[in-house]
Amino acid sequence: MPYLSLTEEEKKAMLGQVGVRSFDDLIMDIPASLRDPKINLPSSLSEPEVQDLISKLGRRNTTTRDALSFLGAGSYEHFIPAAVFEIIGRQEFLTAYTPYQSEASQGTLQAIYEYQSLMTELTGLDVSNASHYDGATSLAEAALVTLRHTDRPKLLVARSVHPHYRETIRTYLAGTPYKVEEFGFDEKGNFDREEFFAKLNADVAGVIFQTPNFFGNIEDLEGVSEKIRANGSLMILTANPLSLGLLKSPGEWGADIAAGEGQPLGLPMEFGGPYLGYFVTSKALMRRIPGRLAGLTQDADGKRAFCLTLQAREQHIRRERAGSNICSNQALCALAACVYMTLLGKNGIREIAEINWDRATYLRQNIAKLKNFEVDSTQSIFNEFRVKSNKPFAKIEEKLMAQGIFPGVALERFYPELKDQFLVCVTETKSRENLDWFVEALAKC
C-alpha cells in the first residue's frame, strides 16, 4: 500500500506502547458477528497499472475534442486559460480544508472574497456566497429562501427554465407544505406573459426565470420585476454568467436573487461535474443566504484580515434551526471561476460574450439557408438556439454522429411536444471551418 507510512516494526512497537497484544484488541467494541466481512473487490494495482487502466478507459470515450460538438443545454465547452489549471492545481489550495482556522487560511479566504466581489460585479447584486453545489441546487435553495422570507406557500417557475433545475426544485419541495406552479412559453420559446401575470397572485413567494432560457432565447423581462415587487413576491433570475458580459444583468432586471450555474466560468464539462452553483442576493436577503461567506475584518493587531462570517446562519452553529444544511461546497470550482474572471478582466468578459454571440449568430444565419431545417432568425439569442428539423432528428443525429459530429441536444427528451427540434450551442471553441462543415453536413441530411 503506497500511501501508508508505518513499517511492520513500528506497528508492533506502537501496539506495545498502546498496551495491547494485537490489533484486534483495539476493536473489541465491534460485535464479532460484524467483523471481517467478505469483500469482493479486485486486487490492488500499482501506479503504472492504474495509469494504464485510466488511459485505456479514456480511449473508450469520444470527447467533444475528438468529435465536433454542438452540445450545450446547461454544460458548455469553453476555452479555459492554462493559468486556471496551474493555479487551482496549487496543492496549498487543492489540499486545504475549509477555512475555519482563518490564520491558516488567509489565501483561501481572500480568494473567496475576491470571487464574491467578482460575482457581485457580474450580476449587479449585493452579496454573493462562497459557492453552492451547482445551478440546480442553488436555484432550489433560492426557492426556499423566497418561501421562508415571504411566508407564502407557492413558487412560480417558467417552463423555459432548464428541466433539470425544475426537477431538482420539485424534488426539494416535495413533501413540504410548499407548492410549485409552472407557466408556459409561446411559439418562439419565450415565457408566456399572459399566463405568468394570471398566475401571479397573493400566494406567490418567488418567481424563477432563466435568461438566456433553456432554448437559448434572451427573455424580455421588461416590467416583470415591478409586477413581482408590487405583488409582494421575490424574483429569482438564473443566467449563464458568461452572457452577462453582453446582456442585462440580474441586478439590472431588478431580480432579488441571482442563482445558477457557474460552469461556463472556467470549469471543464467533466461529464457533469464538479460545477459551481452561484448565489447572489440583494442586501435585504443577506442573512438568509445559504452557505459560507467570507468577510473583511481586521486582526488583533489592526491588520487587514479575512474570515468566514455571519456563521450564525449555518448548520454547525444553528443545527436544526439552520436555513440550509450545506457544509462542503464547491470551493475549488469557485477559485477556478475567480481566476478565470480575473484573467478575462474588464474587457475580456465582454469580448468572450461577443464572440459566443457572433459565432452562434453566424451558424444560425447559415442553417437558416437550409431547406430541411428551420430557425427563428428574429429571436434574440446568446450562444444557443433552437433548430427544427423536417426529418426525424434521431436519423439526422445518427448520420452526423457517424461523421464525428454531435449535432446538439434533442428537445423532445425534455419537452415531448417539441418533436424533431434540437438545441445547438456554439462557443468560442468553434472555428469558421467547423461551422461551415457542420452546415454542409446538415445540408446533406
Added chain:
Amino acid sequence: MLISQDDRLSFEKSKPGRRAVSLPRERFSGEDSLKSIPKSLLRQTPIGFPELSELDIVRHFINLSRKNFSVDTHFYPLGSCTMKYNPKVNEWAARQEKFTALHPLQAEATAQGMFQILWELEESLKEISGMDRFTLQPAAGAHGELTGMMLVRAYHASRGGPTRTKVLVPDSSHGTNPASAALFGYHVVEIKSNSHGCVDLEDLKRHLDEHVACLMLTNPNTLGLFEKNILEITKLVHQYGGLLYYDGANLNPLLGIARPGDMGFDIIHINLHKTFSTPHGGGGPGAGPVGVKKHLMPFLPGPLVEKTKKGFEWASPSPRSIGRVKLFHGNVGIMIRAYAYLKTLGKEGLRKVSEAAILNANYMKENLKDTFKVATEGPCMHEFVLSLKSFAAQGVHAGDVGKRLLDFGFHAPTVHFPLVVPEALMIEPTETESRETMDLFIEAMKEIAHEIVTDPEKVKSAPHTLLVRRPDDVLAARKPILSYRDQIREKVLLAEAVV
C-alpha cells in the same frame, strides 16, 4: 515591500488597459451585437473586473496559496474530517482530457469508459458498505443527508401507516444531521449519550414510538467510539418501523473491518472526500454518494448506471423515485479520483488503511492521556477527544490551543466539538501520517500544556508567527464587508495593510 507580500486585492492592483487573456479577433457574422440585440436586453452598467497582466494574476494567486495551510504542507489532525493524503495519481486521472472534455448529455455509446468508472465505483461502494444500490448524484455529505431524508419520507409515505414526524439524532451528532432533518419539517429529537459516550439505550427507548421516521447515526461516533450496541439499536428502531441512516463521515476505520449494511442501516452516505482520499479543495467539491438497501431502491434519484448486453447506459428512474437532486450526474471528477484510489487500494489495501488509522489514533491518545484528559475510556477507533476543562483555572479554551498549534506548524484539531464534551479537542491523525509526525505533534501538545500553566497569555493570544492574528469575527459579523463593492461603498479601504 516584497512583491510576495503584496496583500492587496486583485481589484486594488488593477490598472486600466492591462489584460491577460488573448482572444480571437475575427468576427464571422458580419452583425454588430449592439445593434442586432435590442438595447433593452443589453447590459448598461460596466463590469468592474480588475485589469491585470497574466504574470500579475499568477503571482497574485500563487502568493495567496502560500498563505494557506494544506495537507501537502502541514499535518491536519482534524477530527471527523479525515484529512488524509490526496494521492497525485488520482489528480492525474481526473485531469485527463478524455474525461474532462465529456459532455454530460452526449450519447451513452460515446462515453463507455466513463460509464465503466461510475459503474465500478458503485459496485465497490456496495461491497465496502454492504448496501444494495447507490446514487452517485449527491455533491457532498450534507447533500447526501438531504437525499437520505427525502428517501425516508418517500418510503414512509409509500407505506401509509402512522404519520412519522420525528428524526432522532444523538447529542454528539454533526450539525448537518439535525439541519438536514429539519429542512423537511421533521421534529429533531436529541438522544443523550451515556457515561461512556455512546447512545443511551434507555433514552433511545424513551423516544421510540410509531412516529419515529429515522435515527441518524455516525458510527464510530464523534467521540471516536464504535457504538457497541449497534445491533440492538438498529433492531429497536426497526421494531418501531423507523429507518436507520448512517452518516458516513467516520467510515474510515471500518474499511474491510465492518459494514454499515450488516449493522442494519437502511441508508448511508459516503464522503468520497474523506474516506476515499479526494482533496478538500479549501471547502469542496466533495461527493456524497447515497447507498440504500433493497426496500429503498425504487425511491433513489435518477439517473442510475445500468449494465446491459449492449454496454452501459442510463436507466430511467422508477416511477416512485424521489426525483433528481442535482444537475446531471453528480461530481464526476471526484468520482474518478475515488475510483483511482480504490484501484490502488484493492481488496488487500482496505483493511490496512483502517488498521493504520485506528492504530495511529490510539498511539496519539496513549501519548497524550497523561497531559490532557481523554473524554472516553478504553481504546478509540480513528479519532479521540481531549477535554481542556482541567485548564479552566487558567482561562484557556480549546480554541486557544488550536491557535497555538498553528505556531508549531500544525493545523488545529476540530475544536469545541462534539458539543457533549466541554472544551473539546477532537483529533484524527488518519492512516497516512508517519510516527515521526505524530511524535512532533505530541511534543507540541505537551509544550503547550506546559505553557498553559506557566504562560497562559501566550496561548490565549496565539498564533504569534502567522501573517495575521485572531481576525475579529465579531466585527466582521457586525458590519459585514463581503465584497470589494462593500469596501468602496463603506469607504473601508484598509489598504494600509500593504504599503
